[in-house]
Amino acid sequence: MPPFDVPEGDPFGPHNLPYGVFSPSGSTERRVGVRLGEHVLDAGAAAAALGSPHQALLARPTLNPLMAAGRATWSAVRRDITSWVTDPAHRAAVEPLFHPLAEVTLHLPFEVADxxxxxxxxxxxxxxxxxxxxxxxxxxxxxxxxxxxxxxxxxxxxxxxxxxxxxxxxxxxxxxxxxxxxxxxxxxxxxxxxxxxxxxxxxxxxxxxxxxxxxxxxxxxxxxxxxxxxxxxxxxxxxxxxxxxxxxxxxxxxxxxxxxxxxxxxxxxxxxxxxxxxxxxxxxxxxxxxxxxxxxxxxxxxxxxxxxxxxxxxxxxxxxxxxxxxxxxxxxxxxxxxxxxxxxxxxxxxxxxxxxxxxxxxxxxxxxxxxxxxxxxxxxxxxxxxxxxxxxxxxxxxxxxxxxx
Structure with missing residues (x-):
């Protein structure tokens, strides 16, 4: 099933969009990802492809830089990602940047302070x-x-x-x-x-x-x-x-x-x-x-x-x-x-x-x-x-x- 075609009622649809850190199949590089259904969007790559001003925060091996940016930035990034996965105008640029969830390695998503x-x-x-x-x-x-x-x-x-x-x-x-x-x-x-x-x-x-x-x-x-x-x-x-x-x-x-x-x-x-x-x-x-x-x-x-x-x-x-x-x-x-x-x-x-x-x-x-x-x-x-x-x-x-x- 294509990544955009999330079944009706899926609890990980575009209304959710949780953040994680993953490595693509065959790679040890850690990337910030966003889950959509049974796929993971490479958020940093999507930000680069679409010229997002938040690219520097998303092209990191941990969520900490994004988390440190504050609530206004969190809201802005979430609006952008929601648009990337729901607006048909972005589909051609974003679809190749999804990875099947079953094929990636998931990591501890943030560096724990205390x-x-x-x-x-x-x-x-x-x-x-x-x-x-x-x-x-x-x-x-x-x-x-x-x-x-x-x-x-x-x-x-x-x-x-x-x-x-x-x-x-x-x-x-x-x-x-x-x-x-x-x-x-x-x-x-x-x-x-x-x-x-x-x-x-x-x-x-x-x-x-x-x-x-x-x-x-x-x-x-x-x-x-x-x-x-x-x-x-x-x-x-x-x-x-x-x-x-x-x-x-x-x-x-x-x-x-x-x-x-x-x-x-x-x-x-x-x-x-x-x-x-x-x-x-x-x-x-x-x-x-x-x-x-x-x-x-x-x-x-x-x-x-x-x-x-x-x-x-x-x-x-x-x-x-x-x-x-x-x-x-x-x-x-x-x-x-x-x-x-x-x-x-x-x-x-x-x-x-x-x-x-x-x-x-x-x-x-x-x-x-x-x-x-x-x-x-x-x-x-x-x-x-x-x-x-x-x-x-x-x-x-x-x-x-x-x-x-």
């Missing part, structure tokens, strides 16, 4: 509280409704979808073990998340207000923050996760620009506690900062969960505001994860920790029971969001296979 992971789903937080603190009066920690809880991760181990994940090793100690033992994790888990990618940097000492979220965030992607629950349980007191999280964080090869998700914006859940002004999203004039994303989690091809992102208590705008309220600066390529996305129903839980209730209730799958991940397991996250006229906007999948450590 990585922060949050804990923004009330359903996930309450489930975790009930599992680990079953006798607590409140399953949430006292600070949870007052600020978006987060921690700094390791940017150097953010990997692109399709990269294998080696089972991590570390120390673990069961409740009946006399001393910690060392070895591969036996409770390897997933965390179905959404990642937000910063484009425009900010100045050190100047917080980013809620209203400026879309001035700084270039787009979003699916994210799987692999977690070794047994290593985490032993190491996280008092400073939080370390080896249990730092071994791998998988992201999609495609970054969906925020402009493609205008029809997916929704109001977040009702606030139950008063918020300090820098987090107060009830302020008149603020745009709704939630996103109606429908996530699907598959284990070895079998769907085990469908977490709804619209239920997330803390929004990406609030996370960005909190991340910078102390004066911390943003850099182009900063990545922050939403934290595990879980909904109120059992089939909407975004981790095996919750789905199996910490191993108590194994999942019954066609290829056997699961509590936590086994070697050879493949986890794949996919998602879509509502677009204009009933169309769906597809988010690029994130997939990874577990290898023995």
């Amino acid at each position: 990585y922060v992971d949050f804990y923004a789903s009330e359903h996930h937080a309450r489930n975790a509280g009930r599992i680990f603190r079953p006798n607590a009066e409140d399953s949430l920690t006292p600070n949870w409704k007052h600020l978006p809880i987060g921690y700094h991760g390791r940017a150097g181990t953010v990997i692109v979808s399709g990269t294998d994940v080696v089972r991590p090793s570390g120390q673990r100690k069961g409740p009946n073990d006399p001393a910690p033992v060392f070895g591969p994790s036996i409770r390897l888990d997933i965390e179905a998340e959404v990642g937000f990618v910063v484009g425009t940097p900010s100045e050190l000492g100047r917080p980013v207000p809620l209203a400026d979220f879309r001035e700084h965030v270039f787009g979003l992607c699916l994210l799987n923050d692999w977690s070794a629950r047994d290593l985490q349980a032993w190491e996280y007191v008092p400073l939080g996760p370390f080896l249990a999280k730092s071994f791998a964080t998988s992201v999609s090869a495609w970054i969906t620009p925020l402009e493609a998700l205008e029809h997916a914006r929704v109001a977040p859940p009702e606030r139950t506690h008063p918020l300090h002004p820098y987090l107060d999203d009830s302020t008149p004039g603020l745009e709704p900062a939630g996103y109606d994303l429908h996530i699907s989690v598959a284990l070895n091809g079998h769907v085990v969960s469908e977490p709804p992102f619209s239920t997330m208590y803390w929004t990406a705008a609030q996370q960005l505001a909190h991340m910078t309220v102390n004066g911390a600066s943003l850099r182009t390529g900063d990545l922050y994860g939403s934290g595990t996305v879980s909904g109120p129903a059992e089939h909407q839980r975004g981790s095996l920790l919750e789905l199996s209730w910490n191993g108590r209730d194994p999942l019954e799958l066609p290829d056997g029971k699961r509590t936590f991940l086994e070697d050879g397991d493949v986890v794949t996250l996919t998602a879509w969001a509502p677009g204009a006229d009933g169309r769906r906007v597809g988010l690029g999948e994130v997939s990874g296979r577990v290898l023995a450590g």
Whole structure:
């Protein structure tokens, strides 16, 4: 099928146009690409062929220069690319610059500067509280409704979808073990998340207000923050996760620009506690900062969960505001994860920790029971969001296979 002839209803039609970085078949050269259906447009080559003023930003091996250019440029480039793939006048020049998606190599689309992971789903937080603190009066920690809880991760181990994940090793100690033992994790888990990618940097000492979220965030992607629950349980007191999280964080090869998700914006859940002004999203004039994303989690091809992102208590705008309220600066390529996305129903839980209730209730799958991940397991996250006229906007999948450590 010719690249312009995208089937009706394709979630990667011209209403979407996510960005990535690819190498053509037989080449190691990295190019900025834009996905249209099952093809990838060489954006730099198209810009050159059509005399675009944005050629220098698009003829690069990473998205960072484009992301750093700012929101006005992002909008201008998106308008141009939309014209290139929809206007028949450009067809002869642009059609030879498409590559079949199945024949290209996809790369990590941006250079990651810093990585922060949050804990923004009330359903996930309450489930975790009930599992680990079953006798607590409140399953949430006292600070949870007052600020978006987060921690700094390791940017150097953010990997692109399709990269294998080696089972991590570390120390673990069961409740009946006399001393910690060392070895591969036996409770390897997933965390179905959404990642937000910063484009425009900010100045050190100047917080980013809620209203400026879309001035700084270039787009979003699916994210799987692999977690070794047994290593985490032993190491996280008092400073939080370390080896249990730092071994791998998988992201999609495609970054969906925020402009493609205008029809997916929704109001977040009702606030139950008063918020300090820098987090107060009830302020008149603020745009709704939630996103109606429908996530699907598959284990070895079998769907085990469908977490709804619209239920997330803390929004990406609030996370960005909190991340910078102390004066911390943003850099182009900063990545922050939403934290595990879980909904109120059992089939909407975004981790095996919750789905199996910490191993108590194994999942019954066609290829056997699961509590936590086994070697050879493949986890794949996919998602879509509502677009204009009933169309769906597809988010690029994130997939990874577990290898023995």
